[in-house]
Amino acid sequence: MSVRSFNKKLAVWVTEKVGTMWCAYAFCLLALISLPEALASEDPLKIVSWTAQTFLQLVLLPIIIVGQNIQSEIAERQAETDSQTLVAIRQLTEEIHQATHKPKEA
DSSP states (O other): OOHHHHHHHHHHHHHHHHSSHHHHHHHHHHHHTTHHHHHHHTOHHHHHHIIIIIIIHHHHHHHHHHHHHHHHHHHHHHHHHHHHHHHHHHHHHHHHHHHHOOOOOO
């Protein structure tokens, strides 16, 4: 197995595992472990840093992946519906053309 193939498989595996709401919940719990220390410091910079660097980054990552997966599924379903519609329109057009355009007799 080449390095590129391994990297692709690893990336897909990690994305599938991290891109779940269960992972978001786990990351939320993990982030909350350090919240009491940030709040106890009473330092606004530490609280903002905890919010931005710990909570938002950990929790939003899997939620964004879940959202992208949902959007992708919707787009795939819409593309399939559009394809079926276009095939049906083409078939109807051909049938109408055959019914209305009879070959001229010599």
